[in-house]
Amino acid sequence: MKHKIGVYICHCGGNISDYVDVKRVAEEMAKIEGVEISVDTIFACADSSQKQIANDIKEKGIDGIVVASCSPKLHYPTFSSVAEHAGLNKYNYVHANIREQCSWAHSDNKPKATEKAIQIVKAAIARVKESEALETIEVDSQKIIAVIGAGVAGMRAADELADLGIKVYLIEREFFVGGRIAQLDYLCSTTETGKELVTRLYEKIMDNPNITLFTGAEVIEKKGSIGNFNLKVKITPRYIKNKCKKDELLKAIEVCPVEVLDEFNFGITKRKAIYKNFPSEYPQIPTIDSKNCTRCGECEKVCSSIDFSQKEEVLDLSVGSILVATGFDPYTPKENEFGWGIDNVVTLPQFRRIINMCDDKLVYNGKKIKHIAYIYCVGSRQVDGENKYCSRYCCTATLYTSILTKNKYKDVQSYHFTRGIRTYGKQEIVYDKSSRQGDIFLQSYEDEPPMIEQKKGKTIVKINDILTNKMELEVEADLVVLVTGIEPRKDTNISEVLKIPKGRDKFYNEIHMKLRPVETVIDGVTIAGACQGPKNIMESMNSALSAAAKSYSIVNKGKLNLPPIIAVVNKETCTWCNKCLDACPYDAISKISENGKDIAFVNESVCKGCGMCLPVCESDSLELLGYTNHEIENMIKALVD
Amino acid sequence: MPENNKTIEYDALIIGGGIAGGEAALNLANVGYKVLIVEKDLSIGGKMILLSKVFPTLDCSACITTPKVSEIMRHPNITVFTSTQASNIIKKDDGTFEATITKQPRYVIAEDCTGCQLCEQACPVSVDDQFQYNLVGRKAAYIPFSIASPRIAAIDIANCTLCGACERACPTKCIDFTQTVETYSLKAKTVIIATGFQLFDPTLIPRYGYGKFKNVITAMQMERQLAPTRPFNTILRPSDGKMPDNIAYILCTGSRDKTVGNPICSQVCCMYSTKQAQLLMGALPMADITLYYLNIRAFGKGFNEFYAQAQAMGVQFTKGKVAKITEKENGNLLLRYEDINGGGVVKETEHDMVVLSVGILPNQGIAELFSNDELVLDPYNYIGQSDFLASPAQTSIKGVFVAGVASGPMDIPDSILSAGSASSDAANYIRHLNKKTVSV
Structure with missing residues (x-):
């Protein structure tokens, strides 16, 4: 039982004191038996206030503290360590949340907010009175x-x-x-x-x-x-031996009769069932794609490195x-989304592969590409779809691609159908460069995206353009590049x-x-x-x-200190009814036999102290350290009195 | 008091005690390295501790910064020197560093000051309060701001009249005018530059009238009016103290603007303006808020959703660059701009207060701190990143790393990530140095 308790009521710079009469709360708390000091403070978290609490602990022999401020999520660690540094066990500190759970929630009723704050802090004092000093649990950690x-x-x-x-x-x-x-x-x-x-x-x-x-x-x-x-x-397994013969493997790839769409090139080319994505790829051993391999055995005939016995x-x-x-995965457009399905509509990742594969001429599907229309925000910032977020990288990536394309194939003309360019930070320079090389920028309204349609074998992109005062503009594109965003x-x-x-x-x-x-x-x-x-x-x-x-x-230390707020079993009364085992979400509970009796055992390095096991225990044999029945009952009593 | 020119030794020197420097310090200190933070200001916490709320979570900035700041101050492996600068940093042949550390006197005995503010009450001198961005005044004997860390007094000697009122008022007798500059010779194994940024000075764009028209303020001044430690407890316009009800924001003030020498985007202004607009809608429910923008760059996690939320709340986003502001007799302001979305015509619109969303610029003079090796800057005077794809924190000097906005504009989470990256690389550098020493 603590009888020299320090209570600190925080104003939170107005966040609390604008709605809660903190001075009154402090005065009321001072009347409670066992409370040695009860004060209000502008910012309990400020350095000087922390110093004050520490001094009170050291000089006035405070044996338990209550800080009433914001959510413990923010400052529980702060005051725990204040207590610890001042020589008070940090589990003799109880936090009362009078901001999120009081002042902010009841900003419309100041007198009642103050009453509620009084109750919250009263209960916290009741708990700290019964609080026990606990020691952290040390466990070994794998390095x-x-x-x-x-x-x-x-x-x-x-x-x-x-x-x-x-x-x-x-x-x-x-x-x-x-x-x-x-x-x-x-x-x-x-x-x-x-x-x-x-x-x-x-x-x-x-x-x-x-x-x-x-x-x-x-x-x-x-x-x-x-x-x-x-x-x-x-x-x-790769189905290929680690020590492999490169020449034979090349032959094996050649003879493989299976051809599937090549995911590495986003489906614009095909690959074999035994494959490497590109010659210098790492690790430098090909693999056999077991989903598509027909086990025809052709590769084995020409290559001794193939090993189907790998398990x-x-x-x-x-x-x-x-x-x-x-x-991440790049977004895959839906059927007909911005013309997806038309043969000269590709995605930005596909287009990057196309540039990579075309040498001196930019050709796709046998057609020379001169006019390129980039459609931005495909799969990002969706008005109707689920992806409300911005994919962040694509504006810069597209403008950079456009610069690359222009450098490599001088005669291309790029048209950017944007929703406002987001080349943040230094990437602005990329935007500037692409503007200077003669790229044309258009911008659509949020609810009026550009339309892609085919007319007499031609692909036309239509837009109501913000930048030219809602003029309806059309671009005949040899290639439409959908700037697809990033998805999980x-x-x-x-x-x-x-x-x-x-x-x-x-x-x-x-x-x-x-x-x-x-x-x-x-x-x-x-x-x-x-x-x-x-x-x-x-x-x-x-x-x-x-x-x-x-x-x-x-x-790095090979050791970890874990909080001691864990469930403990009363070995005397436990009858191993099994209920706690099912309730535990962390697999921390198991059955052990002690003195010929089956009882529950809590693995202290796995237990998170969530308390799920407590209410299901039929014999009431579980307690949560730091939140013992005694502490909670005392809190309730304080509230009812 | 430590005697002059004492030699001190740490594993890491961190220049700048803002959120980036602090995060890097904590990462290193938590794995056992000894860290010295030198901060030129009177308090650590940088710009973040002065902000109102942060986007897009709308967490109270002071509330999430102060736990970090006190963790830094309390950490047994971290030493913080405020009012202090590093200079003459020399890289030695063995890969370690030496530097001169110069600590300006505070004229207050730090250990004895309780932050009671009696000196502040006694001091007769009033000057502009730089931590409130000159919205209000402060004394020459003053606590920097209410959540400063350390929260102790300082004497602003440039403005002090040496009247002695503070000395007489101080109950712990901690005012000490005999303090002088202290210098230290530092030995360190690695250096992290986390010098942050300065705000663009809008007087460089005279057509916006900042400094001349009273009701044209900067976003940082608005930030202070919205902060929990705000000076007025409400939003006021400077000319007559009226609560404004039609506020305009001018985005890209000093960013994406070659005419003022800053061609790049500042990366944070779109979002901080959108955030302020949302906060103002709460603080002044009847007010109209208009953001004049070029492109809204809501690119980060949760940003676009936050932008959509502001639109849904009724914040007006007008696409167009403001060309000029003129002041009316009643202090209201006429904004002349091209209304791109609304017919592409030149329009004039009246507002009773204008907030300039000023951009950010690198702090100057960082390269000059290094004596024998060249610290290369990028074309925009940020610290150059020599391997920005694989080791973004690496600078042109091996063993010197950069964290936060010192390497380019970024928001808080990106600064935290960049600080993490710098601390990781710095830890590795120290470890390799230590290995070398052992093997010798």
Whole structure:
């Protein structure tokens, strides 16, 4: 029982004090037995106020504190550490939320808001009176990190972590590394190509003995928690021996009779069932696409490296943290969306592949291309569709593509059907360049997108143009390029395994959009690159390195301190009714036998203290430390009195 | 008090204690490195701590910055020097750095000041308050702002009359006019530049009348009026203290404008203006808000949705560049612009207050801090990124990294990511240096 309690009521610079009479709250609290100090403060979180609390603890022998301010989500850690530094166990501090749960919610009724605040703080005092000093739980952490996705973000994060001395499992679902960037040639504002960037990163990860790369690998199960995750990873074989003969493999590709649409070139070309996407691709071993392979055996006849006896494997990996960098999919237009389906309508990613494949003449479907119409925001900023967000990279990517095209094939003319160009920051210069080379810009109204139609074998793009005072303009285009945006990966398997929450835009959600952009609510799981939201390469790299820094700080000490707010079992009364096992969302509960009796056991490094097991317990044998029945009952009593 | 020219040693020197420098410091400190932050201002927290709310979450900026700031101040591995600048940074052959650290006197004994503000009440001198962007005055003896960190007094010696009133008022006798400049010789293994940005000075565009027309203010001045630590507790127009009811924003003031030497986009103004418009709709429910824009750059996570929300709330977005502002006798302002969406004609519209959405510019003089190696800048005077695809924080000097807006315009989450990237690279650099030393 605490009897020298310090109570601090925050004004929050008006956020609370404009609606709640904080002085009165402080006065009322001072009357409660056991309260030593009760004061109001403009900003409890300000340095000077923190100092004051610490001084009170040290000098006045305060044995429990209540801070009534904003949501504990914001400042619980702040005051916990004030308590700790002043020598008070941080679990003898109770937070009362009188902003989100009071002043903001009841700004229309000030007297009642004040009454409510009084009640909230009263209950908090009742709880702190009964609070116990708790010690954090120390668990060992694996000094290994799993990086999921070997695109440029994943590879860069892996390289950084390995350089910091951490063992890394780099897990890639595809058979080749580099993700979406491997599909790009020239990159904006640099002389490096996408392939060169991928090669540079690949060479670094191959050079580092701390990194193990798995290709054709998929995470199918996750157990455990921060510091000690157990992953099951399914490895699909390449059906090609590691030590392979290159000449024979080339022959094998040649003789393969199966032809399928080549996803790497977004379906504009075909590939064999045994394939590599491009000659210098990494790892430098082709693969056999088992879905399309007919097992005709033609390749085996010419190549001794083929090995159909390779079996699917499932690996068990233990890691301390998981860094997710699974990237994005380009938006696929719907049938007839902006003329999709017409043979000279392509997407921007397809067009990038076309430029890559055409040498001195820009030709598509046997036709020379001179007039190019770019239709912006296809699959982004949709008025009717689901994708309300802006895909961020596409304006700059399109303008840059237009500059590339002009440089390579002098006689092209580009028409940009935009919804307002968003070349933010230094990318503005790309906009300027494309304007200077004679590109023509048109802008459609939000609810009147450009129309693409075919007239006598010609493809016409029509627009009501904002920039020329609603004039109806038409462009006859040899090629229409749909500037398709970024979407979250269609394959949601990994997100189901890891249970990372998603936002309304279906990208992974960070803990805090402004200040904690790479951490997730799943402790120990960080997110990097475009799986969190559209990004360009530099932004993805920054997020990859940030995620690496956060994941590193989890595992680097080899030990973790976890909060002691966990469920505990009363061994005497527990009758193992099984109910808690089903209620626990974290697999923290198991059955053990002690003195010939089956009872529940709580794994303290897995338990999150969510309390789900408590109400279902038939014999009332579970308690949550920090929220014991005694504390809660005392709070209720204070409120009823 | 530390004696002059003391040698001090840290793993990392971080120049700038804004949100980027702070985040980088915390990342390094959390994995055990010793960090020195030098901040030229009286408080850390940079620009972010002065903002009202942040887009698109509308979190109270002070409320989310202060926990970070106190974490930085409290961290056992972080030392913060305010009113301090680094100079003469030399890269040694062994890959480490030396620098001169110059700490200006505060004329207040930091350890003894309780922030009681009695000196402030006693001081007879009034000058413009730079932390309130000159909307109100402050004293020559003053606490920088209510959530400053450290929240202790300072004497503005340039404006102080040495009357001694503060000394007499101070209950802990912590005013000390004998303080002098302190210099330190610093040894560090890595340097992170997180020097942030300055705001565009709108007097460079005379046709907007800033400084001449009272009711033309900058967005940062509006930001202060909307902040929880706001000076007036409501929105007022400067000429007569009336609550405005027809406010105009002029976007791209000093951005995307070659005539003022800044051809690039400032990346944040569209969104901060959209945010302010939403906040104003709450603060002044009857007011009309118009944003004059070229393109709305709502590109980040949740931005486009936030822009749509502002439109739905009734914020007027008018596509057109404002050519000129003239002032009427009653203080109202006439805006002349091409109304691109509304017939493409030149129009004049009257507003009772104009907010200039000023762009951001790099802080000057950073390259000059480095003595023997050249710190290369980009064409817009931001710190050049030597490998901006694979290591965006890397500068032209190995071991020197850049975080936040010092490398180019960016918003808060991008600054946090860039700081994370800088700290990651810096940790690696330190680790390799340490390895080398061990092997020798």
